[in-house]
Amino acid sequence: MDFTFLWETFLKLLSGVPLTLNLALVSTAFGALLAVLLTLMRLSSWRPVGWVAQFYVFVFRGTPLLVQMFVIYYGLGQFRPTLQAWGLWVFFREPYWCAIFALSLNTAAYGSEILRGGLQAVPHREVEAARASGMWGFLLYRRIVFPIAIRQALPAYGSEIILMVKATSLASVITMLEVTGLAAKLISQSYRAVEVFVVAGLIYLVLNFAITRLIALIEWWLSPHLRPAPTVSSGAALHHA
Structure with a gap:
C-alpha cells in the first residue's frame, strides 16, 4: 500500500x-421548496x-437520476x-445549473412523499385538542401540525439528504469536477483505480457521518419530551424540603 500516493490523492480529492x-x-x-409545493398539491381537495x-x-x-441528468444536460441542447428565444440558454448551457436542476427535481419527488407522510402522521386527537383550545388556521399549523410533522419526517428526510450527497457523484458525467469527477481524472492519469476510489469513498463516508450527527442533533432539539428528566441529588432535595 503506497501511503504517500493515498495522501496525495486525499489532498487532491x-x-x-x-x-x-x-x-x-x-x-x-x-428541492425542499418544490417538495412543499408538491405536498400541498397532493393534499389539495382539487383533484386535477x-x-x-x-x-x-x-x-x-x-x-x-442519471437518465434525468442526461436528458437535461444533453437533451435540452437540441x-x-x-x-x-426564451432567455433560458444561459442557464441550461452551464453544467453546474443543469446538475442543480436535475438533482432538485429528483429530490423534490422523494421529499414530497416524506413530507406528506409526516403531515398525515400528525395524530388527529392533538389537532382536535388544539382546536378545542381555540387554535385555528396558521396558528394551529405553526404550533401543533408543523412541529409534529417535521419530527415525524426528519429521520427519513435526513436519509434523503445523505442520498443527495452521494447522488452528486453523478454530476461527474456532465464534466463537473467534484470528488468523483476528480477521482476519475486521477485514475485516467495514474491507472490506480482501487486506491483512488477507496480515498473517495472515505471522503463521502466522513461527509455523511457529519451530516448524520447534525441531523441527530436537530432531532434531539425538536424532541424535548423524549429527553430523560434531570436527576436531582438527595442533598439538593433535602435542601429544597
Missing part, C-alpha cells in the same frame, strides 16, 4: 469537497392539482434556439 457540498445543499434547498403532483412524483421516482 479534498479540493472537490466544496463543490460536492454546494451541489448537495443548493439542490436540497431548492393532486393528479399533476402525483404524475410528477411517479415520473421522477420511477426513472434513474432545443437551443427555443431556449435562447
Whole structure:
C-alpha cells in the first residue's frame, strides 16, 4: 500500500469537497421548496392539482437520476434556439445549473412523499385538542401540525439528504469536477483505480457521518419530551424540603 500516493490523492480529492457540498445543499434547498409545493398539491381537495403532483412524483421516482441528468444536460441542447428565444440558454448551457436542476427535481419527488407522510402522521386527537383550545388556521399549523410533522419526517428526510450527497457523484458525467469527477481524472492519469476510489469513498463516508450527527442533533432539539428528566441529588432535595 503506497501511503504517500493515498495522501496525495486525499489532498487532491479534498479540493472537490466544496463543490460536492454546494451541489448537495443548493439542490436540497431548492428541492425542499418544490417538495412543499408538491405536498400541498397532493393534499389539495382539487383533484386535477393532486393528479399533476402525483404524475410528477411517479415520473421522477420511477426513472434513474442519471437518465434525468442526461436528458437535461444533453437533451435540452437540441432545443437551443427555443431556449435562447426564451432567455433560458444561459442557464441550461452551464453544467453546474443543469446538475442543480436535475438533482432538485429528483429530490423534490422523494421529499414530497416524506413530507406528506409526516403531515398525515400528525395524530388527529392533538389537532382536535388544539382546536378545542381555540387554535385555528396558521396558528394551529405553526404550533401543533408543523412541529409534529417535521419530527415525524426528519429521520427519513435526513436519509434523503445523505442520498443527495452521494447522488452528486453523478454530476461527474456532465464534466463537473467534484470528488468523483476528480477521482476519475486521477485514475485516467495514474491507472490506480482501487486506491483512488477507496480515498473517495472515505471522503463521502466522513461527509455523511457529519451530516448524520447534525441531523441527530436537530432531532434531539425538536424532541424535548423524549429527553430523560434531570436527576436531582438527595442533598439538593433535602435542601429544597
